[in-house]
Each structure stands twice: as C-alpha cells, then as structure tokens.
Amino acid sequence: MIQAGIAGGAGYTAGELIRILVNHPHVELNFVYSTSNAGNLLSDVHQDLLGSTEIRFSDTINTEVDVLFLCLGHGTSKRFLEENHFTEKTVIIDLSNDFRLKADTEFQGREFIYGLTELNRDKIKQACSIxxxxxxxxxxxxxxxxxxxxxxISDAVHITGVTGATGAGTSLSDTTHYTWRDNNFSYYKAFTHQHLGEIYQTLSSLQRNFDQKVHFLPHRGNFSRGIFVTAYTKYDGSLEDAKALYSDFYKDAPFTFVSEKELHLKQVVNTNKCFLHVHKEDGMLLITSIIDNLTKGASGQAVENMNLIFGLPQTEGLNLKANFF
Incomplete structure (x- = not known):
C-alpha cells in the first residue's frame, strides 16, 4: 500500500483528495496535517466522510511517507518544505502554484515536473516531484x-471561463458569500489571471516562437462546482479537420474526450473527465472545454500523477460518476 500524507487538510481541494484516497485500492492515508483542526475527526470538517474513515487531523508529520500532497495556500508550499524535510524517496505533489513556472521548478535538489498528464505523461512516470x-x-x-x-495558433485566442464557488476556496469574502453569489454573475481578474503564465509556458513549449495573445476573461458562476470554458481563434482548416485533429491528439488520454454534441457542466461534475467540443463559424474555431474544478482541475489530476509515478493504471481510484440528475 502507498503511504500518503496530506498537508493542509481542511479546504475544498483537500476534502476532495481525501474522498478519493480513502477509496483508492492501493493507498493508505497515513496522516492529514492541519494545525487548526488537530485532533478532530476528518468527518467533523468534511462531513460526508462520516462512516468512511475514523482518521483524525494531525499536527505532526511523517516525513517518510511514500507520497505527500500539498494542499496549502499559494505561496506557502516552499515555506512548508523548508520547515519540514522529507526523505528523497517521498514523492511530492504540490497543488499550489509555487512550482509551475520554469523559474521555480528547481527546489531543494528536486525538479518539479508540470503535471498535465495529457502533455507530460512520460516525464511524469519518471518524476519524484509534481x-x-x-x-x-x-x-x-x-x-x-x-x-x-x-x-x-496563428492569431489571438479569446477565452471566456466560468467557475463555480468552490474555486475561490473555503474562506469567505464579499464575492463568495451566499447572498452575494446566489442569482448573480460577475467577472474578475480581467486578462490578468494567475494561470496565464503556465498557459503561455505550455503553448510556447509546443509551438516554437509562439507570440500570439491569449485574452482570458474569467467569471464567477452561481453554482458550486465546475468550469465551463469557451475559446476561439482563427482557423483555416475545415471542421472535419479540426475534429480529426482533436480526436487523434486525445486518442490515448483516458479522461479527455471529444464530443460531437454541445456540452453542459453536469456531464463532468464530480468526475475526473474533460469533455471537449469543436465548432467552426466564419473562419473561427470555437472550442468548448468542461471539467470539475476540484477533480480534473485539482485533486483528481493529482491522483492521476500519483498513479503514473507508482506504476498504477492512470484511472485507478478515479472512475467517478457524474451527478447528472
């Protein structure tokens, strides 16, 4: 059994990770670290876990676990690793943005590999840090x-994305409070979202001398889970060419699928899947992409990475059913 630890166990991402790991056939949850909840049952915070586990939050850490998941706030993973020294055999999977950009990938003698499995599957299999x-x-x-x-990609890409309330984390703010979010809709961080850096980095690694603008406008939706993205750019090929291009690229991806039909969020919420749909109109290719922000967008993808590193099927523990109705 893979001995797994989680640091930062009280948030939405950690809760989703715990749910996956306690049902994973090859994982034993060794500890869930949270100073604010030490001694409390996991089910006291993540209340749906009642009956699934009797594990309690811990204020101590086992530095010899096989895999450590960091579910800490952005900017704090480095400090945590500086204060807690894990063995070289411990695989570290960081869910924050601390190590995603090339300038930050080298840390404490480790090289953090960018864990997008559809892009870096072979590198991930050989990695010790993600x-x-x-x-x-x-x-x-x-x-x-x-x-x-x-x-x-020969012209600017225009992207609109809508995320559910869980994307903002558990801490309350004016824009996450129920009375503000309910029956409401707004944009935020127009064209400056923090994920643009890793997006540009990936596009540049695939398309040499990539110099097109990526205009991204994120929105807050009045629902709990899911991300709905529409992206469009100029495209000279036919719609049939585009469909073939996408189907071929993802033919071996166990969680990413190209749909002939238009998409809606309920198809992927509570799953580790990404569904894509392509449409062409007036020389523009429109790509729709939908995921669950807590699974494929965070914890599920982290478990994908763990599975690949430990030689397990990529789908192990991740065959989750959508809450379609």
Missing amino acids: ANPGCFATAIQLALLPLAENKL
Whole structure:
C-alpha cells in the first residue's frame, strides 16, 4: 500500500483528495496535517466522510511517507518544505502554484515536473516531484493543446471561463458569500489571471516562437462546482479537420474526450473527465472545454500523477460518476 500524507487538510481541494484516497485500492492515508483542526475527526470538517474513515487531523508529520500532497495556500508550499524535510524517496505533489513556472521548478535538489498528464505523461512516470496544474489552466490548455502541437495558433485566442464557488476556496469574502453569489454573475481578474503564465509556458513549449495573445476573461458562476470554458481563434482548416485533429491528439488520454454534441457542466461534475467540443463559424474555431474544478482541475489530476509515478493504471481510484440528475 502507498503511504500518503496530506498537508493542509481542511479546504475544498483537500476534502476532495481525501474522498478519493480513502477509496483508492492501493493507498493508505497515513496522516492529514492541519494545525487548526488537530485532533478532530476528518468527518467533523468534511462531513460526508462520516462512516468512511475514523482518521483524525494531525499536527505532526511523517516525513517518510511514500507520497505527500500539498494542499496549502499559494505561496506557502516552499515555506512548508523548508520547515519540514522529507526523505528523497517521498514523492511530492504540490497543488499550489509555487512550482509551475520554469523559474521555480528547481527546489531543494528536486525538479518539479508540470503535471498535465495529457502533455507530460512520460516525464511524469519518471518524476519524484509534481507541480499540479491550475484548474482554469487545465481546462484552457486541454482546449488548445492540439492546435499548438500542430503549430496552428496563428492569431489571438479569446477565452471566456466560468467557475463555480468552490474555486475561490473555503474562506469567505464579499464575492463568495451566499447572498452575494446566489442569482448573480460577475467577472474578475480581467486578462490578468494567475494561470496565464503556465498557459503561455505550455503553448510556447509546443509551438516554437509562439507570440500570439491569449485574452482570458474569467467569471464567477452561481453554482458550486465546475468550469465551463469557451475559446476561439482563427482557423483555416475545415471542421472535419479540426475534429480529426482533436480526436487523434486525445486518442490515448483516458479522461479527455471529444464530443460531437454541445456540452453542459453536469456531464463532468464530480468526475475526473474533460469533455471537449469543436465548432467552426466564419473562419473561427470555437472550442468548448468542461471539467470539475476540484477533480480534473485539482485533486483528481493529482491522483492521476500519483498513479503514473507508482506504476498504477492512470484511472485507478478515479472512475467517478457524474451527478447528472
């Protein structure tokens, strides 16, 4: 059994990770670290876990676990690793943005591999440290990878993305409070979202001398889970060419699928899947990409990475059913 630890166990991402790991056939949850909840049952915070586990939050850490998942706030993973020294055999999977960009991949003698499995599967299999992609970055990159791989992004890309309330974390703010969010809709961080750095980095790695603008406008939706992305750019090929391009690129991806039909969020919420749909109109290719921000956009993708590193099927523990009705 893979001995797994989680640091930062009280948030939405950690809760989703715990749910996956306690049901994973090859994993034993060794500890869930949370100073604010030490001694409390996991089910006291993540209340749906009642009856699934009797594990309690811990304020101590086992530095010899096989895999450590960092579910800490952005900017704090480095400090945590500086204060807690894990053995060289411990695989570290960071779900924050601390190690995603090339300038940050080298740390304490480790090289953090960018954990987008559809892009870096072979590198991930050989890795000991993973920088898990951001949720919006995952949905957007999966929408654009086939175009970049074939050097077909020749003009600006325009993207609109809508995320559920869980994307903002558990801490309350004016824009996450129920009375503000309910029956409401707004944009934020117009054209400056923090995930743009990793998106540009990936596109540039696939399409040499990539110099097109990526205009991304994120929105807050009045629902709990899911990301709905639409991206469009100029495209000279036919719709049939585009469909073939996307189907071929993802033919071996166990969680990413190209749909002939238009998409809606309920198809993927509570799953580790990404669904894509392509449409062409007036020389513009429109790509729709949908994921669950907490699974494929965070914890599920982290478990994908763990599975690949430990030689397990990529889908192990991740065959989750959508809450379709």
